[in-house]
Amino acid sequence: MSWSKDGRGGPRGYHHGNLKEALVRAAVELIAQKGPAGFTFADAARWAGVSAAAPYRHFRDRDELIADVALRGFVMFEAALAKAWDEGRPDPGVAFERLGRAYLDFARTEGPYYSAMFEAAIPLDANPGLREAGDRAFGVLRGAAERLVSLMPTGQRPPAMMVALHIWSMAHGVASLFGRSDGGRRALPMPAEDLLEAGVLVYLQGLGLVRPHKAKDEPPPGPWSPGGAKPPGSVPPAGSRRTS
Amino acid sequence: MSWSKDGRGGPRGYHHGNLKEALVRAAVELIAQKGPAGFTFADAARWAGVSAAAPYRHFRDRDELIADVALRGFVMFEAALAKAWDEGRPDPGVAFERLGRAYLDFARTEGPYYSAMFEAAIPLDANPGLREAGDRAFGVLRGAAERLVSLMPTGQRPPAMMVALHIWSMAHGVASLFGRSDGGRRALPMPAEDLLEAGVLVYLQGLGLVRPHKAKDEPPPGPWSPGGAKPPGSVPPAGSRRTS
DNA sequence: AGCTCATGTAAGGAGCGTTAACATGGCACG
DNA sequence: CGTGCCATGTTAACGCTCCTTACATGAGCT
Structure with a gap:
């Protein structure tokens, strides 16, 4: 059966x-x-x-089929992001890193869905359900950004929406330029995941959410440095993520 | 005539x-x-x-036509970026900002070229000339990153290549998610240019290359803050391409 | 005038989208 | 348990567009 x-x-x-x-x-x-x-x-x-x-x-037609794929993709995407974020456990910094990796991971392992979602040029106006699903997925990112931003002193908080859009943009940029390993893409000196992770870390440092670890506990100079983020642990560089 | x-x-x-x-x-x-x-x-x-x-x-076929469009696009792109960078005058920070804006500006005003360059899935392996043209355009970005990085103390310099890739990724992400105002895209609370500018600024701060808003705005907070750069007429619909 | 390139005309073949008419079989209902 | 409905698929056919090639013709150049 x-x-x-x-x-x-x-x-x-x-x-x-x-x-x-x-x-x-x-x-x-x-x-x-x-x-x-x-x-x-x-x-x-x-x-x-x-x-x-x-x-x-x-x-009805081909577009409806693709839209269905995209819709399912957004649902899966939201689930993957929500799972990675895990409501900010154990702490927002670590969880945010996981979120970034989950983004790229989805783009890579679910390439066709990702394509349908972001590269298929489906008219969102004609598919309100699709737009809502996309908004829900983005909502996870936005919620995470809000949580992160809330750790900052009141006067210095950037708009959470802006932070979310920046992270989304960088993740999407990395994913679409280097994410999929189809033949025509460009070679990278490092895995795309690490590229994104380093970029997000630098960005968060720029916000003041992560210490620049200028105290240089070790040789590792920064979020870059080839071995920087490899250990299966989580995110060694940049010192403590607490940023209380 | x-x-x-x-x-x-x-x-x-x-x-x-x-x-x-x-x-x-x-x-x-x-x-x-x-x-x-x-x-x-x-x-x-x-x-x-x-x-x-x-x-x-x-x-020979349609692909060769698109490849030709992409090739011309890369040449124009390189010229636009080089002009914006202007060899780092008056100083690398300001010039880098211009570079970011020029990127987005190109994506917006020359949308079809940008599409041909980055979204047409032309097999780069079969078009060495195209790859070279793309590499030359990226070279401008990379050269600018190198110059920027060289301002940092020797021990703290991140790889210029990585910085260039981060900027490229964010610019491409912003451009492809929000850059073109065709019907299906999402609305933004701010012009895409400003979103990118703010993102790049935060990123550069993260590198320690820009002090919090050195010559940018008058208000203290940071690269965000809605007064940043918003002459009212900055974002026309750009629906019709000029090209005629 | 004649050569050569650039373009038109014509024609075949293929694939796609779409619809209409017909076939099948699972399942609801008597 | 029988029976008929109807959702689901099939076959067949039409019209359209595209890709590609072969051949004819206009136009500039020497």
Whole structure:
């Protein structure tokens, strides 16, 4: 009975049993192979092992299929970010680092979803549900920024929204320039995750949220330094994250 | 007279006279309208007012046309960045700010080129010239970062390459998330330019390169603070591309 | 005048989107 | 337990656009 849930493979009867799911998976697979603009409705049908007319029972057109992928992506994204943030435990600094890594991790491991979400040029105006899902995902980032900012003395707090937008921008920039390892991208002298982590750390130092650790406890000069953030621990450089 | 150089309009004889240029402009126009994946070779021919077979005399296929647009874009981009940087005059901090603004300005005013350069998924491996042009443009950014970094005491210098990549990432992130005001994007509480400027400033502060708001605003708080740089007419919709 | 490039015209083939008409079989309901 | 409905898929067909090539023709240059 499990074959009825498989998108491909096993024999199936006249009815597919789970075509909608299969089409979504087909879209994900095809986006992974050829980019969000590189596949067609007919392709998805073929990939799902079904005739070209079948998808019309489930999606009005190709855009609706992609929008569905993007929607699922945002839901997964929100969950991944929320899990990484974990309400700021054990402390906001550490949790924020995790958040940044989770962002990139999602972009990398769920590349096709990420593409559908941010590169497919879906008209948000026509998909209010999609916009809401995106806003919810961004809300996690924003909530984290608010928490972080609240650690600062009242007079020096930057707008949390701005901080969230900066982090989002840098994460998205890193992800889209270097995140996916498809052939055409540029080579990096370091893993994208570390690049982002270092960037976020420098940024947070700029806000005064993290000590510049100028006390130089050790040789490691800064958030950069190749071995800086490798140990499986969390975020060694930059000293204590407490910033009480 | 001039009609032989026009892409459209005026009467022309059997020979177009400048079809290659006209095709490039057509591509730019079509990318502006429908995105880098949203136009076809035949479209470009139609737009230029020639038959569908004519473009083959000038470009092997659609990809070569887009690559040409991207190549020109990189050249323009490099020039714009170099001009903004102006070899670090009057001082590297100020010049770096200009550089960031020039980046966003390019992304906004030359949106189609920017799309061709960064969102068209052109295989760089097959276009060495394109890669070189891109590297040259990035070289401006990197050179500026090197200059900036050289202001720091020797022991604390972060790798210039990393700094350049961070700035690039943030600029690209801002540009691609909020830069173009096409219908589907998200609204921002501030102009994208200011968002980027503030982000870069915070980042540079994090490096210790800029003292909290040295020559920026008068009010004390920081790079944010809504009075920063907002002449009222700074963000026109920019819907129609000039290019004609 | 003649050469050569640039462009037009024509035509074939392929793929896609879309719709209409027909087939199948799971399931609700008697 | 039988039966009929209807959601789901299939087949077939139309129209459109695109890509590509082969051949014809206009226009400038020497």
